[in-house]
Amino acid sequence: MNNSDVHMIYVLLDGVGDLPHPDLDGKTPLEAANTPTLDKIASNGTIGEVISVGKGIAPESDIAVFNMLGYKFDHADYAGRGVIEAIGIGIDFKNGDLALRGNFSTLNEKEIIVDRRAGRHIEKEDADGVAREIENKIKFSSPDTSVVVSPTIGHRVTVRIRSKSEDLSSRITNTDPAYSNIGGMGVAKAVGDFLKIERCLPLEENKEAKFTAEIVNEFSEQSIKILRESEINTKRREQNKKLLSCILLRDAGNKYPDVAPINEKYGMNFSCIVDMPVELGISEVLKMKAFEAGGLTDYEEKARVAAKAMESQNAIYVHLKGPDEFGHDGDATGKMKNIEEIDQRFFKTLVENIDSSKVAIVISADHSTPCINKGHSDDPVPVLVSGDFIKNDGTTRMTEEQAKKGSIGLLQGAEVVKKSLELIKSQK
Template structure:
């Protein structure tokens, strides 16, 4: 057997649907992508349902699946993965939740789920301290840590004597829970903070729901009086009125390390807390590769990595959430020119396979994750071409690799590039 080196790239939320602003094309179809086109000509394509039919997944469970890990009812929840990724002090029995800093209107309706996205680090840290210092739980000994990460994203960890259960509902109305996974809901209508409920009769879940509701209610009051918000309003920025919570968990996952699973050395290039948490759980070394949009640095790190490397590029997803089809197209072109261009100039495609896909689709017309399939391309090394010429959704539908489940992608790719 010939050992193949792989650069496995997931373009966050790159899948899309035809958009009127792009003349009925998807952003991938509208974008000029000469470097991905070069890879497509030398590769084979298919399409992928990352988690399951009818499931519009969040990034955490989608990435786990795209790396070959299926979870049943035992999935611990995104909150735990993000807590691990932020380096939070988390232990089994703590309650960890993913949160969004969000903006409320005068009657309590959610006017922006991400507080305008422009939540700088000083503001995020200031309101987090205000919440940690101001929240008082009714249960003696209960405490909370609020850990801001990137932009509007935040992790909340609640600790209580006797431990807590993650078997509770979200307060974020845009997501629901399905077997421990976060699943996107229709977020187009008016929304308000949901009340957290226990999903079973476990007293630890009942207590967890009570503490989450106390935190949420007090957070609105504390942030309503926040000096940070007064400064934000004076500067024309959206207020941080609350934290929308979702995907609770209360234990660390235990899984087979990725190197053992595939008998293949794997490192990782990632920026966001959820991807960093996944990397730690799976035992992947995270390579230094600059900031989120430092694509040339990421290309250099991927080209120079020992063994195979998994690369997660965030760019397209946020434009999908914002409904910005032109911006998403530009983001794809930026990645093609500044990541794939330098990468192809630095590797031998006879020795290194490049695999490109996505964790999920984020259509601009719906401004949220969807269950639409995402394209898959396996190019170079020993992988024979199938006549496809562009990395697009339509080309993926006609590719010889057919339709795959996300958890089968790496096995299918390795089968094509190993002999």
């Protein structure tokens, strides 16, 4: 498939999809937001709906993004988010190692989880300090087992366990009670308030899975003790900060993913602008050139770099964080304001710097994060394909409601890039 004559900027707004919310007079954040630039882009295009991974699956970001880039995995073929994040931050990882995604979390004295994200904003020196303590003090029952604990952004941490004598298995359950491990894919669970760190159990009755589950439980039990006695937590308590009491683990993986590079798949120069470890891991796995474009919320810089990239690339994927975090916090008004900020700072700058008679803009989301759920859901998200050469279908706004009526119809996530390219080429 050669698409070298197409120019496309593909923007995923993390977790932007939502459900009507009482704080917004029964509107979704996209409906309630004042978005003049997005409205202009929508009026110059066509819209539809996307189920990113599958009906009934509230996906994690990694598997959702792979799907939205056209990569659909069977459960058994997926490497797991732990591996993708390890690759993204440059941890030495090889087949037979175990990589897991973790959250620093806060427990009370009864070891009940009081904050799955330990306040979300954690000073790097504290996170790095306790990570070194765990690495240095932990003593596994199998003496040739070692661990690397790598904090990334905020509460996020990647853990890699290696055994010199055994290949480790990815067929184990999560210790994070908020996510299930369904055949290697992380799926968000509906959770209540009374949560405890879960025991890791083997999902297969073999030596490797049983050994791996034991090692993970040793990591959990010992790291809780090490963190309880850490001077860093003593200081955090004195400063009234949330304690880093444990690391909740999920999404185990034990092999490097085997996928076709994205440029081979689509026959084009496909690059990206991404920030998070999981996104960087995906770009590395898909051999997708990543452009530097400032920090998480440097929206103008990201827009300028994306527009400039059209001189050397013919597709660039831009992942914008922001809406998702407000969804997890249940803050519908904050999510609405964040969408308005992205409209003013990212999309306005982008439109000012591209020629819409030559460059198409495709906008969607990796998944919905409804504020009333405070977590990911399987609700469809809008997808918008816009450009002077795209026939408008009466769309005036990019909202969940208008997406239901758009002429694109309902797509699976893995069809979005292909469908967008077909629309652009047929109408150009």
